[in-house]
Amino acid sequence: MDMPAPNPAILSRKAQIVARLRSVLPADAVIDDPVETRAYECDALTAYRCPPLAAVLPASTEEVSAVLRVCHEEGVPVVPRGAGTSLAGGAMPTEDAIILGVARMNEVLETDYENRFIRVQTGRTNMSVSGAVEEEDFFYAPDPSSQLACAIAGNIAMNSGGAHCLKYGVTTNNLLGVKMVMMDGEVVEIGGAHLDAAGLDLLGLICGSEGQLGVVTEATLRILRKPEGARPVLMGFDSNEVAGHCVSDIIKAGILPVAIEFMDRPCIRATEAFAGAGYPDCEALLIVEVEGSEEEIEAQLERIIAIARTHNPVELRESGSAEESAKIWLGRKSAFGAMGQINDYMCLDGTIPVSQLPLVLRRIGEMSKDFGLDVGNVFHAGDGNMHPLILFDANKPGDLEKCEAFGAEILKLCVEVGGCLTGEHGVGIEKRDLMVTQYEPGDLEIQMAVKDVFDPKWLLNPAKVFPLAASDARRIAAE
Amino acid sequence: MKPNNETELAEMVAAAKGPLQIIGGGTRDIGAPVDGDRLSAAGLSGVSLYEPGALTLVAGAGTPLEEIETVLAGENQRLAFEPMDHRVLLGTDGTPTIGGVVAANVSGPRRIQVGACRDSALGVRFVDGTGQILKNGGRVMKNVTGYDLVKLMAGSWGTLGVLSEVSLKVQAIPEAEATLVGRGLSARDAIAALSAALGSPFDVSGAAFLTDGGEAYVRVEGLADSVNYRIKRMQAEMCAGWEVLEGEKSAEMWRNIRDVSPLSGSHDAIWRLSVKPTDAPEILQELGDPKAVCDWGGGLIWLAMSEGGDGGAARVRAVVARLGGHATLVRGSDALRRNVDVFQPEAAPLAAISKGLRARFDPRGILNPGLMG
CATH class of the missing domain: 3.30.70.2190 (Alpha-Beta Plaits)
Known part of the structure; x- marks a missing residue:
């Protein structure tokens, strides 16, 4: 992975820069010891690492503002970091950059059940936002699978999704307002407890901008009352194509499940060996979950099962208890872990039109043979967000490169059939250079022009999102 | 000017010598009046892709809303966000278009459950102020590839670009x-x-x-x-x-x-406030209990104020400033709309960002100039 060469002028001024940061932050909030900064050298895309110049852990919006003002004056790049769970390298530093971690900012600032929102500092984890409103039976809907660890800051940066966004939407659909610090230290507020912020939709623009437009320190999030209950049904089919048709028919029938998850045979076998959830050994498996009262769940499942039967399922397993529901979800939830037991893996995130599912799965199978690397598919079928997991051996020379080449081919295929490179993980460094397959130069130029407005010196989260060749001129001009 | 396709649209924008008044069906005469040559997107019409099983529809920006609703109804589907028909309230004629709906981010009562128009918008194609054809997003429900300019374009009232095509997520009509x-x-x-x-x-x-x-x-x-x-x-x-x-x-x-029908027919100024729902009673009281329609659980207040003087602008904006939220003058005479801010004035740093974005998308300042303030 190419990264721009660090600016030697910044490296040589490290002591001064760190001293200035120390002058605006408490002593323990500035980390510059080369051993300690190693903790920030990568995120969950561990194949790529680079220790930062230093890391800072501000505890308030004012401290974030002070840090950014210093970095702006010094011309030092800043890499904002939530919990470091990005699978796309969204929080990977460069050697001349300061990591700005928001982990110390994790307070709940306001909870309002009547108006159905919560205001939090963005270092708070996704799960603990729901946790904060659980006693009143409310929850925060977006549920990325890293929700135990991932921070709201990163969720906003990447516009994170999750298994249940078929019904509840992704982060951008649940974000009401932000307090954000601009690269020059200015603090702005957009939106709030009301719906639809005034003026141009800057809130929508910031969500998913991968920390390149500002550092969001506070967020107002929509919270929802929990449904009375939820229950999954598991169904197995003897071909991916049939399973794909079943998904389509369920959606067309007007029943809106909260989740439709899909696993293919390699993934089913791996999870079965790992978790023993009792999944049938079949070509394709669907888990469909519905919500409501007992009667409502019954009625919805009855219709879903009737649709499934028209596709001759090899297995139909309706959950009869909380225990059985947990067992149905067990395999799906351990899928990534199970694949990890077999080998190192790379998790992709392309989205395709649901109708293209059978074709794309077939082509992935063919490519798997061509590249000589196994791949398992587990994904959110209702919205076409695929997660092919390519297995490789990190210790085998050339395997990572082969895996990346395979991954790139799959993503190109996703774009070719009318989809996109990434549905919920973000571009980061991982898919940066593939952006040209989805966008024409003009389409990228207008996005970069947006960054020019927010961050004219191109200091925030450098070398992400845009192909280096496309953003070179701007970075050089800014230096 | 009425281009028949995207290429013609791009050529017309590129060749424009002065300000353009961008319209779809012309049913949503909202914002500060724009003096300029009229450019209608109504010729960019037709549904180009509809996949009921994927809940996705792609259509030209000038496609009549009614046509889209008919196509969707054929598969027992609909637009989830329930867009308002402004003709009732504004007394306008014409045919609402899907491009107009997206450009104005028009949403109805179901917004509280399924989100606004912008939440159903999956992709856009548009022509910027230099005449360049651009796209963002696509036709899949989850897409975080690059910056989300789809949201930015939704609700930008034609001031950042002229929409040529929109891609939308649709919904099954419940039983x-x-x-x-x-x-x-x-x-x-x-x-x-x-x-x-x-x-x-x-x-x-x-x-x-x-x-x-x-x-x-x-x-x-x-x-x-x-x-x-x-x-x-x-x-x-x-x-x-x-x-x-x-x-x-x-x-x-x-x-x-x-459609806010209870407020139609009069000559009052009509304001649209987006606020914290539980603030609604206090706001109504403070404004002298005007005739109002409160939607979104109280979070969206439509109210009628006398058209005289500033049309109630100072009072409405003061209460919104104190309690939070924003207010738009949706209906008012041309004179009133020239004299008061139709859209909520932005705080200085946000106004600077909006101005910067407009300068990038429309460097000559010819697309609905001044409409949003």
């Missing part, structure tokens, strides 16, 4: 709907009941209050048995004694709320 109606309620009691309903597990898809008659409405949709169940539960909990409207009677009621 049944029903509405609970409470009467003779104070604003405070009504909003409290709406909040309780919206905070219940019963998946409310509409929650409104009309000051006339103190009437409050709560809608649920879904499978028939489920609708009945939820109606009964709410009658037992937060809507005791409320009457039930079903089927077409319920649908008609919500069309009236969606």
Whole structure:
């Protein structure tokens, strides 16, 4: 992975820069010891690492503002970091950059059940936002699978999704307002407890901008009352194509499940060996979950099962208890872990039109043979967000490169059939250079022009999102 | 000017010598009046892709909304966000287009459950102020590839680009709907009941209050048995004694709320406020209890103020400034709309960002200049 060469002028001024940061932050909030900064050298895309110049852990919006003002004056790049769970390298530093971690900012600032929102500092984890409103039976809907660890800051940066966004939407659909610090230290507020912020939709623009437009320190999030209950049904089919048709028919029938998850045979076998959830050994498996009262769940499942039967399922397993529901979800939830037991893996995130599912799965199978690397598919079928997991051996020379080449081919295929490179993980460094397959130069130029407005010196989260060749001129001009 | 395709549109924008007034069907005459040559997107019409099984539709920006609704209804589907028809309130003629809906981010009562128009918008194609054809997003439901300019374009009122094509997520029409109606309620009691309903597990898809008659409405949709169940539960909990409207009677009621029909016909200035729902009673009181339609559980207030003087601008904006939210003058004479800020004035740093974005998307400042302020 190419990264721009660090600016030697910044490296040589490290002591001064760190001293200035120390002058605006408490002593323990500035980390510059080369051993300690190693903790920030990568995120969950561990194949790529680079220790930062230093890391800072501000505890308030004012401290974030002070840090950014210093970095702006010094011309030092800043890499904002939530919990470091990005699978796309969204929080990977460069050697001349300061990591700005928001982990110390994790307070709940306001909870309002009547108006159905919560205001939090963005270092708070996704799960603990729901946790904060659980006693009143409310929850925060977006549920990325890293929700135990991932921070709201990163969720906003990447516009994170999750298994249940078929019904509840992704982060951008649940974000009401932000307090954000601009690269020059200015603090702005957009939106709030009301719906639809005034003026141009800057809130929508910031969500998913991968920390390149500002550092969001506070967020107002929509919270929802929990449904009375939820229950999954598991169904197995003897071909991916049939399973794909079943998904389509369920959606067309007007029943809106909260989740439709899909696993293919390699993934089913791996999870079965790992978790023993009792999944049938079949070509394709669907888990469909519905919500409501007992009667409502019954009625919805009855219709879903009737649709499934028209596709001759090899297995139909309706959950009869909380225990059985947990067992149905067990395999799906351990899928990534199970694949990890077999080998190192790379998790992709392309989205395709649901109708293209059978074709794309077939082509992935063919490519798997061509590249000589196994791949398992587990994904959110209702919205076409695929997660092919390519297995490789990190210790085998050339395997990572082969895996990346395979991954790139799959993503190109996703774009070719009318989809996109990434549905919920973000571009980061991982898919940066593939952006040209989805966008024409003009389409990228207008996005970069947006960054020019927010961050004219191109200091925030450098070398992400845009192909280096496309953003070179701007970075050089800014230096 | 009325281009017949995207290429013609791009050529016309590139060749423009002065300001352009961008319109779709011309039914939403909102914003500061624009002096410029009229450029209509109505010629960019037609549904180019519709996949009912993927809940996706792609159409030219000039496609009549009615055509889209008819195509969707053929597969028992609809636009989830229930866009308002502004002709009723504004007294305009013409044919609403899907591009106009997206450009103005027009959403109706179901916004509280399924999000706004911008939340259903999956992709856009547009022509920027230099005549360049650009695209963002696509036609899949989850897409975080690059910056989300789809959201930015939705609600930018043609000031950043002229939409040529939009891609939307659609929704299945549920089997049944029903509405609970409470009467003779104070604003405070009504909003409290709406909040309780919206905070219940019963998946409310509409929650409104009309000051006339103190009437409050709560809608649920879904499978028939489920609708009945939820109606009964709410009658037992937060809507005791409320009457039930079903089927077409319920649908008609919500069309009236969606189109703000109770405020049509007068010559008053009409304001649209987006606020924290529980602030609604205080806002109404402070503004002298004007005739109002409160949607979104109280979070969206439509109210009529006398057209004289500043049309109530100072008073409306003062209360919004104190309690939070924003206000738009949706209906007013040309003179009034030239004299007061139609859209909520932005704080200085945000105004600078908006100005910077406009300068990048429309460097010559020819696309609906001044419409948003």
